[in-house]
Amino acid sequence: MDFEEYRRMDAMAMAAAVADGQTTAGELLGCAFARTDAVNPKLNAVIARRDAGAREEAAGPPAGPFAGVPFLVKDLFQELAGEGCNRGCRALRDAGTSADAEAEITRRWRAAGLVVFGRTNTAEFGARSVTEPEAHGPARNPWNPVLSPGGSSGGAAAAVAAGIVPVAGANDGGGSIRIPASHCGLFGFKPGRGRTPVGPAFSEWMHGAAGHHVISRSVRDSAALLDAALGAEAATPVVAPPPARPFSEAVAAAPGSLRIGYATGSPIGTQVHPECRAAVEGAARLLEGLGHHVEEAEPAIDGQQLARDWLTLWFAQVAAMVERVRQHTGAGAAGFELETRVMAALGRSLSAADYVAAHERWNRYRHAMHDFHRQYDLYLTPTVARPPPRIGETALPGWQRTALELVLRSRTLPRLRASGLIERLVRDELGRVPFTQLANLTGAPAMSVPLHWTPHNLPVGVQFVAPVTGEAGLFSLAGQLEMASPWFDRVPALP
Template sequence: MELTRLAREAHDEINPRINAVIEFYEDAETVAGADAGPFHGVPFLRKDTGATEAGRLQERGSRLFKGCRSDTDSYFFRRARGAGLRTLGRTTTPELGTSGMSETILNGITGNPWNLERSAGGSSAGAAAAVAAGIVPIAHGGDGGGSIRIPASWCGLVGLNPSRGRISGGPDRQDPIFGLGRQFVLCRTVRDMAAALDVFSGPHPGDPFIIVQPNRPYVEELSRPTGTLRVGVARTKWGAVEIEPEVLQAVESTAFLLEEMGHTIIDIDAPYEVDEYCKIWFGLTNLGRSSLEKAAQAMGRSIDADTLEPVNLKLYEHSRTLSLSHSADVHEAIRRTRLRVGEAISDFDILLTPTMPTVALPHGGIYCATNPTSTAEEFMEADAALYSQLGIFNVTGQPSVSLPLAQSANGLPIGLQIVGRFSDEATLVRVARDLEQARPWSHRRPSIRAGSY
């Protein structure tokens, strides 16, 4: 209970400034959690969309779902409790997880602890801000197109998006958005990432397929040699957004470091067609919005400007014009893209890319679903361009991790992404360990952090 008390104190001190936690449970002192396990007693927070806790509010950052409570306990949170984690509250997310920025009409703006004028990223916005600011050491996140890795990059954290199927979405979200969406955590160290993989990995009845299981616990990979790898390095932009010079320098420096470690470095260009990638994301988002009408009817609510933010309302209205063949068209575009990317990168053991082409952006603008001037098409095109090296690996199903390996001249974190082969989180654990040891980041802390003033 001492750790819970400290988390409450950190929350009370810091959260009024960053607005990361929208509910700290009144019964936090008595929440369930095993009296043993690798995370025994560790405070934990739940992102307000994705995996659910039975009986707890899940509002998805939206006025449409305000006051809604889940009746399902996700396997994810059953495993969390079994590992000793104490889930103490829920964190902010952009409405419906649509945007990679950290603001909503319902819950306001979540500030980045490194600079309150900058976005904490999204959609796991509050989770990242809370961990970066020291409220908790680890928090639940979800990644359907970069939503763990974006805030990890902008908040200076470790953010892994596991392979498709590594973490079960059951019992009621076993194949969200065709397997593109995955649940995991944000944390500060590779050790915690590996331990969390051991906790949350594993199949459950009804999962759509069973991924190859690891040869040994992931924490054991921390003491095993890495070997010599072929590394594909992305030094060019994959979308319309230019890579900022400081971000590119971080890529160059990390590539040189990997070469010094004995790995073979080979430059790669974008392994996919940008136009088709944009069509996939626009198509998937349209399919997701088409389910809102049934949810609204069940709650006795209307879908309009009072319940949905401007961009999500436009996406919903656009979804109502879709032909019956739309789902088949999206499936086929995903299949073609998986094949093209698979063929393009099959010779590499890992890839090195920028996580984001920029450091944390200021709040507002075209990337926010609250923007009333963006059309649905403009928003999705901008979204695909900014997150061009992230969502593609949700499509392929490969694991990828953002590591806080650099910092800009004005003190903002810069994340670098390491992408592994499908089902090979073990190699990512070993490479991430090597990079953390060579370029440790634990000494870098944001100015807004619990106990720092």
């Protein structure tokens, strides 16, 4: 099988070809190895391989709906027992850490027949909207390697867009599936709270704001893999009701005539690039042509407060992760990136009352979205506020790095926080991606759909947010959009 034949298949087509005897798992794996060898030196999407283990698994009798399909997991909470897990962190890399247990999501993917042959690049602890960890170097965008594929699942998105695999593992606590999907011209689906397992490391990850799924080229792959991974674990505090029918069936079902409210302005008042606005406006016209009613509308939510509340959660999570790694490895400051140490210090500076108050406001956002969805079936926004940034563009300038190092050493962070500098730095980071955190805090499913390309041939996705437990409706609309404005064969011009 040559690469073009390999690339023309999504994961379901590959599994069908294995089941029919048209190809073998070993042949597909060989294509994945060859493509990785050809493009990974340019993209740095895959940071670790397990060729021998994958070959052994591919040689076994095929079993599961995705039997024989090559697959990559993200190097962040998608562990294989006894194998490395760096989470983009230099301290874990240098300590040579390995996983004590297999992540439940990875176990379910492997039970579905996926053949895991490596791990993808991710931001340190998944804490950035770009994938440029100092531990492994930056992942690069196949559409233009001087640009970022986004984060934190940037390695996964780059691998799928470059044709290494048709689908790859990802996770999303603030946009980490949808942001790189937008930057790489892919379909990115974030399931709602409690849909996929997060154990055994957690019973619920970030109070349910974060979860696992995949980045894919086809809608049907995403839906079928959610079917394969669906279901609560014994310790899950929130159990989502089972869908009325498999999500894979919803893809082919007509969505009906939907009422869709849309907005193009940033919820935190920052600038939105004209191409990102154009993506939504073009999607609105497409939707109208498909028989949906589309009008400008947005939920009654203070976007700046929501951003602050998400950051409160995130800073506290980073502080906890840094502390766990320090205890496990004995690493000092040099084991972590400066931005990570700043976020951790901010998390430690929060009071318990601050944290609880921020978490309690999530309920306010859920009620606002419930009221919005009484009138509108879906909420449409840009996925991101700007096209992909250049590698290094989001890095702190030297003077800020020096100032922050001094602050961390002198323990004067509360005074710096009061000065507003940290808030400005945060605004610069979230200003690029202000739209995705809403779905995380409300527990709603959301998706990024690749419907727009700029004049420079860069993809820009649009985001749809559904009501809680509204995954089936999203998949139905995505299937309709995929038919009306196909993107599967629109691929970057990598050799």
